[in-house]
Amino acid sequence: MLLKKPLSLSQRMSILLSEDGLRPLYRAIRQVETGGERNPWAANGSHGEIGPYQITLAFFEDAAWFYPDMGLVFEDCRGMRNAELVMFVYFLRWEPNALYAEDYETLARLFHGGPNWKNREHTKDYWKKVKANL
DSSP states (O other): OOOOOOOOOHHHHHHHTSTTTTHHHHHHHHHHHHHTOSSSGGOOOTTOOOOTTTOOHHHHHHHHHHHHGOOOGGGGEEEEEHHHHHHHHHHHHHHHHHHHHHHHHHHHHHHHHHHTTGGGGGHHHHHHHHHOOO
16 A cells, blocks of 8 residues: 655645635735735834734744744745745644634634634634635
8 A cells, every 4th residue: 555645834835725725815814914005015014014914023933933944034924925834834833723624714813813812802803804805
């Protein structure tokens, strides 16, 4: 019996970020975060967030600690694909079941509220904004 080689992180990410996967969620989050920004890759938030998804340094460092082979630095989050990789790894770390189930609500609330998102009421309002952009 032949054993199949496990999928690499990039293979898993490309499958999950297809139009049938998480791509609509990523678009909706980007719209909520920087939808009106003319140059979202140059966007800077009031709390040090950067890029089209407004990634924070703490968010990036958390993902980079979990998967150091990303080979990125924080400033790379200004690029859409790099930011999406960081988000994917963060989701994989904190809510892998939601990631593979494509549970948009859980992932959006995690993105906005961090690992303790279940105890942060403001993440419910964030989810409503994201959902309105799906």
